[in-house]
Amino acid sequence: MASPKVEERAAALRELLHHHAHRYYVLDEPELPDAEYDKLFRELQEIEDKHPELRTPDSPTQRVGGKPLEGFAKVRHKLPMLSIRTETDIEASGARNFDGRVRRELGLKEADPPIEYVAELKFDGLAINLRYEDGVLVQAATRGDGEVGEDVTHNIRTIGQVPLRLPADVPPVLEVRGEVYMRRDDFEKLNELQREKIARGAKNEKTFVNPRNAAAGAVRQLDPAIARQRPLSFFAYGFGEVAPALDFGTQYESLLALKSWGFPVSDRTQVCTGPEDLVAYHQAVGKERDGLPFDIDGVVYKVNSIALQRQLGFVSREPRWAVAHKFPAQEQVTTVLGIEVYVGRTGKLTPVAKLEPVFVGGVTVTNATLHNEDEVRRKDVRVGDQVIVRRAGDVIPEVVAVVPDKRHHEARLFTMPKKCPVCGSAAVREEGEADYRCTGGLFCGAQRKQAILHFAQRRAMDIEGLGEKLVDQLVEANVIKTLPDLYRLGLAGLVALERMGEKSAQNLLENLEKSKDTTLPRFLYGLGIRHVGEATAKDLAKHFGKLDAIMDASVEQLLEVPDVGPVVAESIHTFFQQPHNREVVEQLRACGVKWQEGEPARREALPLAGKTVVLTGTLPTLTRDEAKDMLEAAGAKVAGSVSKKTDYVVAGAEAGSKLDKARELGVPVLDEAGLRKLVSS
Numbered sequence: 001m002a003s004p005k006v007e008e009r010a011a012a013l014r015e016l017l018h019h020h021a022h023r024y025y026v027l028d029e030p031e032l033p034d035a036e037y038d039k040l041f042r043e044l045q046e047i048e049d050k051h052p053e054l055r056t057p058d059s060p061t062q063r064v065g066g067k068p069l070e071g072f073a074k075v076r077h078k079l080p081m082l083s084i085r086t087e088t089d090i091e092a093s094g095a096r097n098f099d100g101r102v103r104r105e106l107g108l109k110e111a112d113p114p115i116e117y118v119a120e121l122k123f124d125g126l127a128i129n130l131r132y133e134d135g136v137l138v139q140a141a142t143r144g145d146g147e148v149g150e151d152v153t154h155n156i157r158t159i160g161q162v163p164l165r166l167p168a169d170v171p172p173v174l175e176v177r178g179e180v181y182m183r184r185d186d187f188e189k190l191n192e193l194q195r196e197k198i199a200r201g202a203k204n205e206k207t208f209v210n211p212r213n214a215a216a217g218a219v220r221q222l223d224p225a226i227a228r229q230r231p232l233s234f235f236a237y238g239f240g241e242v243a244p245a246l247d248f249g250t251q252y253e254s255l256l257a258l259k260s261w262g263f264p265v266s267d268r269t270q271v272c273t274g275p276e277d278l279v280a281y282h283q284a285v286g287k288e289r290d291g292l293p294f295d296i297d298g299v300v301y302k303v304n305s306i307a308l309q310r311q312l313g314f315v316s317r318e319p320r321w322a323v324a325h326k327f328p329a330q331e332q333v334t335t336v337l338g339i340e341v342y343v344g345r346t347g348k349l350t351p352v353a354k355l356e357p358v359f360v361g362g363v364t365v366t367n368a369t370l371h372n373e374d375e376v377r378r379k380d381v382r383v384g385d386q387v388i389v390r391r392a393g394d395v396i397p398e399v400v401a402v403v404p405d406k407r408h409h410e411a412r413l414f415t416m417p418k419k420c421p422v423c424g425s426a427a428v429r430e431e432g433e434a435d436y437r438c439t440g441g442l443f444c445g446a447q448r449k450q451a452i453l454h455f456a457q458r459r460a461m462d463i464e465g466l467g468e469k470l471v472d473q474l475v476e477a478n479v480i481k482t483l484p485d486l487y488r489l490g491l492a493g494l495v496a497l498e499r500m501g502e503k504s505a506q507n508l509l510e511n512l513e514k515s516k517d518t519t520l521p522r523f524l525y526g527l528g529i530r531h532v533g534e535a536t537a538k539d540l541a542k543h544f545g546k547l548d549a550i551m552d553a554s555v556e557q558l559l560e561v562p563d564v565g566p567v568v569a570e571s572i573h574t575f576f577q578q579p580h581n582r583e584v585v586e587q588l589r590a591c592g593v594k595w596q597e598g599e600p601a602r603r604e605a606l607p608l609a610g611k612t613v614v615l616t617g618t619l620p621t622l623t624r625d626e627a628k629d630m631l632e633a634a635g636a637k638v639a640g641s642v643s644k645k646t647d648y649v650v651a652g653a654e655a656g657s658k659l660d661k662a663r664e665l666g667v668p669v670l671d672e673a674g675l676r677k678l679v680s681s
């Protein structure tokens, strides 16, 4: 019999887990990192294993997923959508335990040959069942509680990677299962957009905690127009109902079939022989994890032979032939020790949380960005709070949420300083902008340091040996006030600096000399013009050929450069209108910085020079990027929205409001054939 204390704990855990499961599955707004939820879940599971009489039918352990959301039609799955057992042991033993269990179940002896597995990534998104009838996508459903999910067909249709139609040779009834997810770059872009909307005063907008939540929110959006704006991706990894049944010999063959029918299948899928191969896969993927374009929370091992899978069968709702082997969590709870404000190269003030060191996403994190004032307010982060910190990939760690009910009530609300914490100049926030900026420009030591480091970096002027510590010293000693001062450094001045020997000083001077021989794109990029990255710098150099032409270009002329839009054009124009910026350029040239100037691209000769074209909808054979490249190669400018200045609109399937606008304005509309004709005219 369980003691009253254990009984009480089980009830409390059920209560807690119900609450958090609701936040996670129904509201898409979790308050706890997954790892914490899992811990509570396992604690309850263990109590129930020891004291089965405490296992109530409504216990969260008795359910796979969440309740379907009101507002969606319900879909009863023809075959239940299962979950897989999780090995949380992050060491190699996870794979060995699984292999041991499989061999025991199959009654194998030690001398028997090793088992063949397929190792796959465990994508961190949400499971979807796609139903095709006679090769046409007729329904897409979430997992829900595993038996009944939600009909989200409208939203899934907006995902470009999900085929709407399959080749003729597929079975008349085919259900494909896989994961809908959001790429990390798409997630960052989406949250950036959300932050801007919030800054502009939009109500009912929020940022998303992580890509999985953003994906779940998009899939379960009642308004498909909003879902369409949230870029989602898809990987297929299995099947639901298939009639007549397909006769695959192995899991791997079934994945190849999915691929041949046009489904995205991860190329990081691997056939493994025996547990040591699985261990090696787990380790290799663990190393690659940060560099992947999407989140994974582990790897999945599956017995490759379908015949063996059948023999192994299921325990409760989990197949015995598959297991998920997790990686360390990318979200953790820690305490905010303070909030400091950092000044960036463009003067942007960023609030940063100083944290009790915490191991997350494979590294120890002590700082996490809070982005801007509105974000701190909205999340209501205060010193002393317990917060969820996320670190995934190369993205800088961020505070995603406060853990509620752990607030120290005396904690003070954060306010942004009205003066730059580095130089004391006024910090201002422009109307409609999310950020405060220091108005000190290169008078501000922080901005000067960042500007010099940016100029010196490998991809710009490539001044070897000019690192952060040295730049700090040079700026603080007031030896360098503007970029050209770098080329005026002398041996005596350098040697006078602390910790600077004659040899290193000599080397630095040589490297500075070497850096003077550069290219126009490197130089342009190094100037640190807002919105001008490496790619734009290259485009500008190619288009104009000469620096003076860029410096004197009007906004209209800048807009003729492929990929340069109004914001970027305005920024370049404003930069070169400032006398002090022109002065810096002149002085750098006078110091001997030089490059080979080129000829302007001869766009006048191209068939579509001076024409503006807008693309909308899906073309039958060309991707959007291919169509854009074709148009640009022919000299056209590809714009994002239709206006009176648009010369042509190229429309494909499911073209939306842009097509309506074109008709309204009388802009000629072309299909793909028309586009091909136009560019070859």
Ligand code: IVH
Binding pocket: 082, 083, 084, 085, 120, 121, 122, 123, 124, 125, 126, 127, 128, 178, 179, 237, 238, 300, 319, 322
């Ligand atoms: S197989 C019977 N393979 O992990 C096996 N699942 O509990 C059914 N997941 O939410 C799942 N990557 O959406 C499988 N390569 C993969 C997966 C994967 C992610 C998710 C799945 C489900 C959970 C399994």
